[in-house]
Amino acid sequence: DSGVTQTPKHLITATGQRVTLRCSPRSGDLSVYWYQQSLDQGLQFLIQYYNGEERAKGNILERFSAQQFPDLHSELNLSSLELGDSALYFCASSVFGTGPYGYTFGSGTRLTVV
Amino acid sequence: TQLLEQSPQFLSIQEGENLTVYCNSSSVFSSLQWYRQEPGEGPVLLVTVVTGGEVKKLKRLTFQFGDARKDSSLHITAAQTGDTGLYLCAGASSGGSNYKLTFGKGTLLTVNP
Numbered sequence: 708d709s710g711v712t713q714t715p716k717h718l719i720t721a722t723g724q725r726v727t728l729r730c731s732p733r734s735g736d737l738s739v740y741w742y743q744q745s746l747d748q749g750l751q752f753l754i755q756y757y758n759g760e761e762r763a764k765g766n767i768l769e770r771f772s773a774q775q776f777p778d779l780h781s782e783l784n785l786s787s788l789e790l791g792d793s794a795l796y797f798c799a800s801s802v803f804g805t806g807p808y809g810y811t812f813g814s815g816t817r818l819t820v821v
Numbered sequence: 822t823q824l825l826e827q828s829p830q831f832l833s834i835q836e837g838e839n840l841t842v843y844c845n846s847s848s849v850f851s852s853l854q855w856y857r858q859e860p861g862e863g864p865v866l867l868v869t870v871v872t873g874g875e876v877k878k879l880k881r882l883t884f885q886f887g888d889a890r891k892d893s894s895l896h897i898t899a900a901q902t903g904d905t906g907l908y909l910c911a912g913a914s915s916g917g918s919n920y921k922l923t924f925g926k927g928t929l930l931t932v933n934p
Contacts, residue, residue, distance in 0.1 A: 709863065740922075749926035750864070750909065763921065797863050808913075809854045810922070812863030 710734065711813035713798050719819045725786040728816045730798030732779055737802060738762070739781040740810060741773055744795040756781055788820045824848075825912055825925035833931040837899055842928040844910035845892045851913050851920065853886055853893045858907040858927070900932045 710733035720726055732739050741753040752765035756775035767773075770788075775781040785792060795817050799810035826845045834840055844853065852871045856864035868877050870886035870893065877884045881904075883896040897904055907927045913920050 709865070711863070742924075750911075750924040752922065752924075799863070808852070809856075809866035809869050811866070812856075814861070814863050 709811050709813060711736075711798060711800050711811050713796075713813035713816050715816060716814065717817050717819075719821060720788060722788055722790060722820055724788050724820075725784065726788065726818065728783040728785070728796055728798075728818075730781045730783070730800075730813060732781070732798075732800030733811050735802060736800035736811070737779065738800060739775055739779070740799040740801075741767075741781070741783050742797045742799065742812075744797060744815070745793075750797070753783070785818070790820050793818055793820045825910055825923055827908075827910060827925035827928050829928060830926070831929050831931075833933065834900055835933050836902055839896070839898050840900060840930070841894055841896045842908055842930070843892070843894050844912075844925055846912060847891065848912070848914065849890050851890075851915055853890070854911045854913070854922075855884055855893070855895055856909040856911065858909060859905075864907075864909055897930075900930075902932050902934050905930060905932050 712731040714729045737758045740755045743751045753767040754773050755763040759775050770786050773783045795815045797812050797815045799812045801810050828843050854869045855867045858864040868884045873888045873890045875886045881898045885894050907929050909927045911922050911924045913922050
């Protein structure tokens with residue numbers, strides 16, 4: 708158990724729908740990062756929050772949004788889902804807001820859009 | 822766009838053999854990290870190397886950061902079936918006030934009994 712909790716573990720939904728993925732960071736970690744992993748693209752950075760504020764954005768689609776709450780848990784909202792959004796979504800956390808350090812990853816949410 | 826190329830993409834060996842996987846880029850990184858990911862799980866951080874030429878050992882795993890901080894290698898001695906997994910390298914680079922972590926696509930290692 709890495710200390711980073713992601714729910715749900717699996718999600719199957721239809722095209723056009725909206726889903727919310729949840730992440731609780733490791734105790735004491737202030738930063739939360741969201742990544743998308745697919746077979747052809749590898750791990751792609753989506754967005755980072757630090758202590759409730761957006762810190763960095765990666766290749767996140769406009770249909771996707773995220774937020775970090777006062778208790779530091781984070782949610783990633785995916786809307787108008789397309790077949791191509793099927794992937795593993797990982798949340799990671801770290802103590803620092805920035806720095807060349809490693810992250811602690813959760814076990815991921817496997818999203819299947821049918 | 823900074824890219825990290827990992828090679829080989831796939832590697833299948835017998836238990837007891839040695840192996841080396843590589844992570845190369847044309848960009849300079851502040852640090853380089855290696856992760857191992859098992860099916861159904863998230864990546865787990867193995868090591869972070871920061872100084873050019875740095876060598877770190879973790880039991881049978883030896884990690885090296887290139888002198889120019891553009892590349893890295895992971896050497897496994899006497900591989901075991903438990904070493905099976907996806908090995909990912911990730912480079913950290915400074916972009917203004919924030920560091921960005923770029924991942925390679927990984928080397929999928931299978932160690933056969």
